[in-house]
Amino acid sequence: MSIEQGGLAGPNWPEFELRDDEAPPEEHHWLDNPPTVGAVVVAHNGARWLPKVLGSFSSMFYAPTAWRAVDVGSSDGSADLLRDAFGAERISFAPSGTGFGEAAWMGVEQLPHTDWIWLLHDDAAVLPGTLAGLLDVATSAEDIAVVGPKLREWPSLKRLLEVGVSITNTGTRETGLETGEPDAGQHDWPRDVLAVSSAGMLVRRDVWDDLGGFDPALPMFFDDIDFGWRVARAGHRTRTAPSAVAFHAEATWRGTRRRTAGDVPHWEARRAALYTLLANTSRRRFLWQYLRLIVGSILRFFGFLLGKDPESASDELLALRSVYAHPLELREARRTRAAIARRNVADFKHLFPPFWLPYRHGLDAVVEATIAMVKPESVETTGRRSAFDDGTPLDQQPEEQPSFVYRHPWLITSLALSALAVVAGRGLFSGPDAAAVLHGGALPPAPDSAGDWWRAIVERSHPVGLPSTGIPPVFLVPLAIAATPVWVVPGIVVSILMLFAVPLAALSAHRLGRRLTTHRAQRILWAVSYALSIVAVGAVAEGRLGTVVALVVLPIVANTAIQIADDPGWQKGVRLGIWIAVAAAFAPIAFLLCVLGLGLFVFLERRWVLRDALIAVLTSAALLGPWLVQRVLHPARMWWEAGFPIEAHASAIDLLFGRGGGPGAAPIWFNVALPVVAALAIVPRRTRHNVLLCWVVALAGLSVAVLGNAMAFTTPFGPARIAAWVGVPLVIWVAGLLTAVMLAVPEVMGLPRAALATLAVAVLLLPVGIGTWWLVRGTDHPLVNDVPSTVPAYIAADVGSTLVVTGSVERGAGARVVVDGGPFLGLEAAAPSRDRAHELQTTVARLLARPAPEDVERLSDLGVSAIYAPDVDPGIARRIDGAPGLRPAGSDSPRSRVWVLPGKPAKLSAEASPWRWLVGGGMISAWLVAMLLTAPVRRRRPLPTLGDEGDDL
Amino acid sequence: MRIRATTPPVLAIALIVGAFFLPDAREGARDPRPVLVSRTAYACPGDVRVAAGQMTPARAVKAVGIPGGRSVGSLEKPDRWRLTKTKRSTVVQQFGRGSGGTAFFTTTAVEADGGGLIVASCPPTVDESWFVGLGSGAKHESRLELTNLSDVIAVADISLWGADGPIEAVAAKGIVIKPQQTQSLDVSKLAAGEPELAVRVERRRGAFAVTAFDGSRRVFGGSEVPAPTRAPRRNQVLTGLPAGARNRTLLVVNPSTSTSRLSVSVLGRRGTFSPRGLEAVRIPAGRVTTLALPAGLGSDGLSLRVQSEQPVAAVVRVAEAKDDYAYITSAHELAGPALVPVDLGGGTSRPRLTLSAPEAKARVTLKGFDRQMKQLGSERHELPAGTTSTVALTGLTDSDRLAYVVVEPQGNVVGSATFHKDEGIASIPLEAAPVRVLGPDVRLVG
Secondary structure, three states, X not given: OOHHHOOOOOOOOOOOOOOHHHOOOOOOHHHHOOOXXXXXEEEOOOOOXXXXXXXXXXXXXXXXXXXEEEEEOOOOOHHHHHHHHHOHHHEEEEOOOOOHHHHHHHHHHOOOOOOEEEEEEOOEEEOOOHHHHHHHHHOOOOOEEEEEEEEEEOOXXXXXXXXXXXXXXXXXXXXXXXXOOEOOOOOOOOOEEOEOOOOOOEEEHHHHHHHOXXXXXXXXXXXXXXXXXXXXXXXXXXXXXXXXXXXXXXXXXXXXXXXXXXXXXXXXXXXXXXXXXXXXXXXXXXXXXXXXXXXXXXXXXXXXXHOOOHHHHHHHHHHHHHHHOOHHHHHHHHHHHHHHOOOOHHHHHHHOOOXXXXXXXXXXXXXXXXXXXXXXXXXXXXXXXXXXXXXXXXXXXXXXXXXXHHHOHHHHHHHHHHHHHHHHOOOOOOOOOOOOEEEEXXXXXXXXXXXXXXXXXXXXXXXXXXXXXXXXXXXXXXXXXXXXXXXXXXXXXXXXXXXXXXXXXXXHHHHHHHHHOOOXXXXXXXXXXXXXXXXXXXXXXXXXXXXXXXXXXXXXXXHHHHHHHHOOOHHHHHHHHHXXXXXXXXXXXXXXXXXXXXXXXXXXXXXXXXXXXXXXXXXXXXXXXXXXXXXXXXXHHHHOOOOOOOOOOOOHHHHHOOOOOOOOOOOHHHHOXXXXXXXXXXXXXXXXXXHHHHHHHHHHHHHHHXXXXXXXXXXXXXXXXXXXXXXXXXXXXXXXXXXXXXXXXXXXXXXXXXXXXXXXXXXXXXXXXXXXXXXXXXXXXXXXXXXXXXXXXXXXXXXXXXXXXXXXXXXXXXXXXXXOOOOOOOHHHOOOOHHHHHHHHHHHHHHOOOOOHHHHHHHHHOOEEEEEEOOOOHHHHHHHHOOOOXXXXXXXXXXXXXXXXXXXXXXXXXXXXXXXXXXXXXXXXXXXXXXXXXXXXXXXXXXXXXXXXXXXX | OOOOOOHHHHHHHHHHHHHHHOOOOOOOOOOOEEEEOOEEEEEEOOOOEEEEEOOOOOOEEEEEEOOOOEEOHHHOOOOOXXXXXXXXXXXXXXXXXXXXXXXXXXXXXXXXXXXXXXXXEOOEOOOEEEEEEEOEEXXXXXXXXXXXXXXXXXXXXXXXXXXXXXXXXXXXXXXXXXXXOEEEEEHHHHOOOOOOEEEXXXXXXXXXXXXXXXXXXXXXXXXXXXXXXXXXXXXXXXXXEOOOOOEEEEEEEOOOOOOEEEEEEEEOOOOEEOOXXXXXXXXXXXXXXXXXXXXXXXXXXXXXEEEEXXXXXXXXXXXXXXXXOEEEEEOOOOOOOEEEEOOOOOOOOOOEEEEEEOOOOEEEEEEEEOOOOOEEEEEEEEEOOOEEEEEOOOOOOOOOOOOEEEEEEEOOOEEEEEEEEOOEEEEEEOOEOOOEEEEOOEEEOO
């Protein structure tokens, strides 16, 4: 079949099927006097698409009267394909690096003179009625100079790419379509547009000649928009022909075309956008546009950096330089356009998108970036992408029409856990009045606003009773960042972490579980059991925020480490370090545990992960900074987690069954079967290796827990020894056993039914038992949601600070100085200077022994205006009664006593060095940078192309 | 890495077993710690001779008569032994780290009050004071004097036990003592007609000192300002029954709700022995029980160890003649040097010390000082375990300038000092001077 006959000769070309709705009109008014059309196909390394493209030319209702193919330096056999299709005499060859416009010009020059020119790409296929549809519109009016088809996405074939195109005043190619918008005929009426794509563009030959074709300065991108703009200024119309459909793979735009020497650089797209805007903008708006694009480009540069898209950021600068460094070229372009102008831009202003559209796009970009950070698997990245193929064997895939529950078991489980958390947290979501906040046990209340946390990070002196110049705890930084969006109610962050600890931990554990097993049911059960272990150990009810956060994060740490084992990389090492830092900021012992874990990791994976493990340790150490140094100087303080240092003690039996001791721990018998079943899990030979590894991890946790249980630490406040809380290593012990069981489960499926039932009961005892217990007991006690009342309100409102005395003469007394209602979360660790702490301690000791007037005066000098003894020991009260000058005052309960000191308390000042804010600023900067690094990195990545997904052409 | 299958469970078991033997890291109760006293305050009654001193010179002394707050200048010299005669109750505050300010008073009661010799310490503020042997009838009358040492009101609660059981006294609770005032209470107004009473004065609020005046016009008449005995306990030593006493009566109150069995052993000059008839004495619950001690205990100075099933408070009333008596109370073991007045300005003889070593062998060093706090002499005494020794202080110095004696213990020592004037007798327990006191172990918490 020859091209003159409207078809194309060639063996075995795949053919497009004609759909009913794409049939040509029955009558074409131009058929009586058919116009001549010369088609130019430009190819450049398009062998991947050309067979189908050329095949689509073979069955057109109305074919071009002349064909010309131009090959631009192809090295993939494209020229051979063209030669086979068109014959050698219709092929022209352009050197590599020739732009589309120049190649098209070359083809047009070698065509016989025709009424119309049809420009075709090597990655754009047409339907049999495409040209006929174009001519229907092209011949409908005299002033129509350019007509474009409706472009649909190839390979999906159903999604719209373009039905006409325009440009925003920021240089974005605007199609007016939603991303991925399917073609349902919603744009099927011809309309005037600024431009149409050069893929399938039908151009009147005389206009082409008058305008000189495409601008050679736009070799690849925006040449069509620039051409349409010039057509409009020349007084012609560009119109869409929706009845003409073409399929475009956008190989160059998507980067799927094999690149060769001479191809345009990546930043050419942005350069072309800037050039097109500046070359065509009216004289009146030129200066404004000129400056605006500079500023806009710089802003976009920083936006790309923040969005983890360094390559686009680089492109932005290179494009800006390329355009603005060649003013003469720009001037010449504007002069040329001015020469052919017949209309003002204002005359076709309606063909441009509204001015606000770029800002909406910007907002969309921010939303997308946020989603990318929150849910990285939802975007294409080269970084953390933990969601991957479920791996469920095909024979286990749900059959047709499975229930929603069966198709989304994890979603249902997560929702169920969240619902359980709501029920268990009854009474803790709101308090008796607006000032109520979650606190109790080891958890201090959150401040009134996120600003208090930010201020605590950078201020030189913390107003906490005796002024403190200590470096604030590093966990304030992530807390402040997280609380910033909920500025006036930062307690929401703490409430979510505490009350939804189980679903949060289950989510992170389940994500890790995907890497550990392909069996969905076991994985879900494992994740739920792990999450409930956090409740069972007593961390939630006792307000141990540090333990909760660390145990939510540790599965992510393990997940990231496994990613490194699969595919090492320094960025993953940094990411691992960041997560370790998050866990250790809240529970410093997690740092030690992670270092131990990394040691085991390196031992198992050998030297090839050593570098990344070291990077992880160094990164976390850098982020923890002075906080870590403080703890290293007093190693026992690694046990001091976020919150009040409340002592705990677990018996050996508690340790065995994963209970940290204290009022919030679950009964141990829910876990009695776990060690036994985990020991049995060693039996199957096939999974023994991995099960033993789990045991090693579990034993590491148990060892640390046993040692920690015998340790006590002191705080900077004084010599009080606080027995360590070992919740974090205990849950690691339990998690190791749970993992061992999970890995061995598939191997025991062949056991007799009775044995299986026994094992199932043993395995289910933990999640079902603890879940029920949690639901019945609730999350409260000692956790409460009410107005914090470290001291009675009328004392808190008074000037000066309050000395709070607890304990008894016989068992020892505790003393702390508070201002207002007491310290908020984070400032509980802000200790006064050693001298003042010692002075307070000795003064209170004298006060509670044989008080003298000077003791009262000294207290006043320390800024104390009142003494409050809640639940007072009579011996303590009598001794304070004996202090000369103290005046008893009314107390808030019969069991408490209040004394007021005479005179005005001194105003203490303590300020750290002026450079202190640099420490806080450095901490904030380090964490912000770290969080940006944690966000997914965007790279130029080939989009799905022909053959990558369903190709039903 | 090759791991034997049995290794992990065995290691886990080993760790858990190891956890059984590791120490509990919790600190538990923290014992009270000695704290250097920087201020002492005590109240001396009016119309008595007061002798005040200290272990080391104080920084300052402030003495005011109440009510009125008139300064008593003769008591405000911080670096010497000072004597004065008070007209009204006097509150003395002594300042200085570890000076150990202490004061004593002496007087002779009028006939109407028993007419005997009184020597006692000026009491400081204490949490509770137990007096056993007071009376409110049958020619045995007692009076309590509560002196507020502070600028805010104080509140006292008084509980009483009689021979027939606890006494629900009207207006015995919530007794208010105004700042810098003395409140005098006749015990008879709280519980009339009780020949033998036990009284507990408890400090509910504020700071006040308690002095009990006791006088009897019975066959063995006399008067005394008894020192508070120790709060009820199961094991205590009543120290310093003087040699040659004719009448010795053990008074015990069992404030519990259970009958208690009580045994008495004697720490004599040569050792400890149990007198017949006092091995297992039944003490009814909630009552004051009077036990006449047998004459066979001997005429040497001695101490009594009283052990009981329930906590009891006890004293011994002793008389050498019909005209006066003294109370021997349960005293603390000396935790530091004690100051014994010699020159009280009232004509009393040099006191006789009765010292016991109830547990193990001990030693005391006695140092005599004049009014200018200059040491005049010293001597040492060994106290064999479980024995009681009597020291007459005559060998310490011949100087008539001896104003006071400091008793420095080495080991567990309890003791008392007995004073005589004519037929009168008085006794005070040896109490460590308030150089250091026990206070709670204070820790700053975050």
